[in-house]
Amino acid sequence: MEPLILARVQFGFTISFHIIFPALTIGLASYLAVLEGLWLRTGRQVYIDLYQFWIKIFAVAFGMGVVSGLVMAYQFGTNWSNFSRFAGGVTGPLLAYEVLTAFFLEAGFLGVMLFGRERVGPGLHFVSTLAVAVGTLVSATWILASNSWMQTPQGHEIIDGRVVPVDWFKVIFNPSFPYRLAHTVTAAYLATALMVGGAAAWHLLRGNDNTRVRTMLSMALWMLLAAAPLQALIGDQHGLNTLEHQPAKLAAIEGHWERTPEGEGVPLILFGWPDMKAEVTRFAIEIPRAGSLLLAHSWDGQIPALKEFAPEDRPNSTIVFWTFRAMVGLGVLMIALAFWGLWLRRGQRLFAQRAFLRLAVALSPAGLVAILAGWFTTEIGRQPWVVYGLMRTADAVSPQHSTSQVGFTLALFVVVYFVVFGAGTAYGLRLIAKGPTGGHGDPPVHGGPGEPRQPMRPLSAASESDDGH
Amino acid sequence: MGIDLPLIWAVIILFGIMMYVVMDGFDLGIGILFPFVPAKEDRDVMMNTVAPVWDGNETWLVLGGAGLLAAFPLAYAVILSAFYLPLILMLVGLVFRGVAFEFRFKARAGKRRWWDAAFIGGSFTATFFQGVTLGAFLNGLKVVDGNFAGGSFDWVSPFSLFTGLALVAAYALLGANWLVMKTEGPLQMRMRSLARPLAWLMLAVIIAISIWTPLAHKAIATRWFSLPNLLYFAPVPLLVALVVYKLLQALRGDGHASPFLLTLALLFLGYTGLGISLWPNVIPPDISIWQAAGPAQSLGFALVGALLIIPIILMYTAWSYWVFRGKVRHGDGYH
Numbered sequence: 122m123e124p125l126i127l128a129r130v131q132f133g134f135t136i137s138f139h140i141i142f143p144a145l146t147i148g149l150a151s152y153l154a155v156l157e158g159l160w161l162r163t164g165r166q167v168y169i170d171l172y173q174f175w176i177k178i179f180a181v182a183f184g185m186g187v188v189s190g191l192v193m194a195y196q197f198g199t200n201w202s203n204f205s206r207f208a209g210g211v212t213g214p215l216l217a218y219e220v221l222t223a224f225f226l227e228a229g230f231l232g233v234m235l236f237g238r239e240r241v242g243p244g245l246h247f248v249s250t251l252a253v254a255v256g257t258l259v260s261a262t263w264i265l266a267s268n269s270w271m272q273t274p275q276g277h278e279i280i281d282g283r284v285v286p287v288d289w290f291k292v293i294f295n296p297s298f299p300y301r302l303a304h305t306v307t308a309a310y311l312a313t314a315l316m317v318g319g320a321a322a323w324h325l326l327r328g329n330d331n332t333r334v335r336t337m338l339s340m341a342l343w344m345l346l347a348a349a350p351l352q353a354l355i356g357d358q359h360g361l362n363t364l365e366h367q368p369a370k371l372a373a374i375e376g377h378w379e380r381t382p383e384g385e386g387v388p389l390i391l392f393g394w395p396d397m398k399a400e401v402t403r404f405a406i407e408i409p410r411a412g413s414l415l416l417a418h419s420w421d422g423q424i425p426a427l428k429e430f431a432p433e434d435r436p437n438s439t440i441v442f443w444t445f446r447a448m449v450g451l452g453v454l455m456i457a458l459a460f461w462g463l464w465l466r467r468g469q470r471l472f473a474q475r476a477f478l479r480l481a482v483a484l485s486p487a488g489l490v491a492i493l494a495g496w497f498t499t500e501i502g503r504q505p506w507v508v509y510g511l512m513r514t515a516d517a518v519s520p521q522h523s524t525s526q527v528g529f530t531l532a533l534f535v536v537v538y539f540v541v542f543g544a545g546t547a548y549g550l551r552l553i554a555k556g557p558t559g560g561h562g563d564p565p566v567h568g569g570p571g572e573p574r575q576p577m578r579p580l581s582a583a584s585e586s587d588d589g590h
Numbered sequence: 591m592g593i594d595l596p597l598i599w600a601v602i603i604l605f606g607i608m609m610y611v612v613m614d615g616f617d618l619g620i621g622i623l624f625p626f627v628p629a630k631e632d633r634d635v636m637m638n639t640v641a642p643v644w645d646g647n648e649t650w651l652v653l654g655g656a657g658l659l660a661a662f663p664l665a666y667a668v669i670l671s672a673f674y675l676p677l678i679l680m681l682v683g684l685v686f687r688g689v690a691f692e693f694r695f696k697a698r699a700g701k702r703r704w705w706d707a708a709f710i711g712g713s714f715t716a717t718f719f720q721g722v723t724l725g726a727f728l729n730g731l732k733v734v735d736g737n738f739a740g741g742s743f744d745w746v747s748p749f750s751l752f753t754g755l756a757l758v759a760a761y762a763l764l765g766a767n768w769l770v771m772k773t774e775g776p777l778q779m780r781m782r783s784l785a786r787p788l789a790w791l792m793l794a795v796i797i798a799i800s801i802w803t804p805l806a807h808k809a810i811a812t813r814w815f816s817l818p819n820l821l822y823f824a825p826v827p828l829l830v831a832l833v834v835y836k837l838l839q840a841l842r843g844d845g846h847a848s849p850f851l852l853t854l855a856l857l858f859l860g861y862t863g864l865g866i867s868l869w870p871n872v873i874p875p876d877i878s879i880w881q882a883a884g885p886a887q888s889l890g891f892a893l894v895g896a897l898l899i900i901p902i903i904l905m906y907t908a909w910s911y912w913v914f915r916g917k918v919r920h921g922d923g924y925h
Contacts, residue, residue, distance in 0.1 A: 177696075180692055181692050181693075181696065183645075184645075184688060184689050184691060184692040184693075185689060187645055187648070187688060188684060188685040188688035188689055189685070190652075191648065191651070191652060191681060191684060191685075191688075192681050192685070194652050194655045194656060195655055195670060195677060195678075195681060197659065197666075197670075198655070198659065198666045198667055198669070198670025198671060199670045199671060199674050199677060199678060200671075202666075202667035202668070202670065202671040202737070202738075203667070205659060205663055205666050205667040205670075206663050206664055206666075206667040206736065209659050209660070209663025209666060209667070209884055209888075210663060210884045210885045210887070210888040211888070212659065213656065213658075213659035213660030213661070213663055213666070213884065213888060213892070214660045214888050214891050214892035214895075216656040216659060216660065217653070217656040217657055217659070217660040217892045217895065217896070218892065218895050219656070220649065220652050220653045220656045220657075221653070221895050221896060221899040221900065221903065222895070222899060224649045224652055224653075225646065225649050225653075225899075225903040225907070226906075227645075228645040228646035228648075228649045229646050229903065229906045229907050229909075229910055230906070230910070231642075231645055231646075232641075232642030232643055232645070232646070232910050232913075232914065233642070233910060233913055235641075235642065236641065236642045236914070237642070237913055237914070240913050240914070241913060280885075283663070283884075283885070284885075285885040285887060285888075286885065286887045286888055286891070287887065289887075289891050519667075519671040519674075520737060521671060521737065521738055521739075521742075522671070522674060522742070523742065526674065526675070526742055529675075530674070530675070530678050533678070533682060534682075537682050537685060537686070541685055541686065541689050544689075544693060544697075545689060545692075545693065548692075548693060548696040548697070551696075552696070
C-alpha cells in the first residue's frame, strides 16, 4: 500500500474517534448549563442531582476529546506537510483563533466546573459552566469555518504556490459554513439528547423509576422533538448548498450518472449499488421525478450527473451513497421517536410503554453514528480534493514518509485508541449504568419536566418520588 | 509596513512554548515521580494537585502548534514531518497520561495500577521525546526546496538522547518542587529529599549541554564566545549558578513556594540560553523566521486575536490557580 492511502486511513481513523467526543461535550456542556440554571432558579434538588451525575460522564468524554484533539492539531504537519505549507495561511490563523478563544476558555474554567463547587459561590460556578459550554460552541465555529473553507474556498489568492488570504470575512463566511455549522451543532445536541434519553429509558426498563430518571427522559425528548425535525430542514438546505457549490459530491450522493432527457425529470434512487467502474448504479430502486422535486424543487429540474466530471475528479459514489442514506435513515428514526414520545405524553404512558423505551435505548448511539456517517459523506464527497478545486489530496501528503513508517504509526494509533478509548467508553457506560443518585430532601413536586401533572394513580405519588439512597 | 510581524509572532510562540514547558513541566514531572511514591493515598494527592489545571497547561502546546502553523507554515510542515516518529510517540504518551487523570479514579481497584502505569509511562514517554525533539532541533534540519530532505531517523543522536533524559530530570525537579509547595507532612518531606539530588543532576545536565552544544556547532560557539556577545550573555551562566545555589539552600530550609519558584527561574534561564543559541532561526541551522513566515495577511489577522486574548487567558488562568490555591490534603478527593 502507498503511504498516501495509509495517511488517509490514519486521518480518517483518528478524526472519527475524535469527533465523537467533542459532539458529546458540546451537547453535554449545554445540557449541564441548562440543568444548573434550572437548579439556581427553581432550587429543585433533581436538577443538581442530574448535574452531578452527568458531569462525571462529561469529564470522561472531555478528557478523551482533549487528548484525541491534540493528535489532530499535529497530524496536519506530520502527515500532510504539503497541505500545511500550501493552506496554512488560512487554516493556521483559524486554528490559532480556536485555541485562543475556545480551548483556553474551556480548559481554564473546566477545573472550577469539575472541582470547584466548594471553593466558589453558586453564581461563579454557574459562570464557569457557561464558559465551558460557550467554549465548546466557539470551538465548533472555528474548526467548521476552517473545514468549510476547504470545502468551498473563497476570499483568497494563490501567490507563489500558496494560499494568501485577502478577505478574512469571505474566508470565514464561505458559502457552506453557515449550513455546516448549524447542521453539526444540531447534530451534537441530537446525539446528546439520544444518549441521555436512552440512558433514562434503560433505567426505566430495569424498574429504576424515580423523578431523576423521568426528568432525564422528558428533557431529552423535548430536545429531540425540537431538534430532529429542525435538523431535517437544515439538512435539506445544506444539500441545496452542496448542489450549488460541490455538484460532483451531490451527484455521487445520489448515484446519478447521466442527465435524463429534457422534460423527464430526475428520479430519486432510494437504494442501489453505484458501480464506479461500470459508471452505473446497479439494482436501483427509483421514485420517478422525486430527485427533481427534492433537489430542484420542480417537476422536471435537472441535477448534475457524475459522467459530466472526468473520472479522476469523481468522489467515490459507492461509499457516499450509502453513508448518506445511513444518516438520513437514522434521522427519520429520530423524528419518529420524538413524535411517538409526544403522543405517549398525552396518555401519560411515556415512562411505562416498554416498546417505546426499547426503541429509545436502541437509538441511544444513533446520533453519534449519524454524525460519523454524515462526516464520511461530506469528507469523502470532497475527494479527490483536499481543498476543493485547489489542491488534490494526493498532492497534500508529506512526501518523505515511507510506507512502513506511516504503517507503523497507523498501527500504533489503532492499538492505542482501541485500548484507551475502549476503556473510556466502558467507564462512561458503567457510570451511566449506576444512574443518578439523589441528595436529601427530594420532595415530590408535580408538574415539572419529567412528571405528569397529576399522579398516575391516586396515592402513587409517594412510591414514585424516590427509590434509591 | 513598520511592524515586524514575524518577529512579534516568534516572541508569542516562544512565550507559548515557555508557558508550556513551565506548566505542563510540573504536571508531567508528577507522573515521572510516581514510581518513587507507591502509596495510593499519596498518589491521589499528587494527582489532585494538578487535576484542575493540567488541561489548561497542555493547551499551551496546542497554541505552540497552531501558532507555528499560522505564522510559519513552512516551519510547521518541515519540523513536524522531520520529527515524525518522536512527535507521534510524544502524542501517544500524552494520550495515555491525559486519560489517566479521569480513568484512574473511575477504574475498579484492581485496574487502577494499569492507569498508574499508563500515567507513569505516558509522562515519561512524552517528556523524553519532547527532549529528544529539542536536541534534534538544535542539531539542525536538512531542508531542500522547502521540504525536509533528511532521513526518518536523523533525530536519533547521542546528543538528542541525552537532551531527552535531561528534560526528564528537569521536569522531575519541577514536579518535586511543585509538590513541596502543594503538599505537607511526609509526602512533602519525601519530595524535599528527592529534589536535592535532582537539583544537582539538573546543574550537571545544564553544564553538559552548555559544553556540548558549542563544541558540536560552530555557529553557536561563535554566538556565545565572540566579543562583545560574551559580555552580554555572561549573566546567563552566572544567574544559573546563583539560582542553583539558592535552590539548594531553600531545599535545606523549610521554604514552601521558594524551591518551585527558583526552579521556574532555572528553567527560564535554560530556555533563554537555547533562545540565544538559535536566534533568529526557526529551522536551524539557517532558515530564519523571516524566510519561513506565512503571508502578512495571515500573521496580521491572527496577531490581533493573540494580543487581545492572551492577556485575558492569563487572567482567568491565574484566577483558576488562585481558586485552587493552598495545600492539597489526603481525602481532598475531588472525585
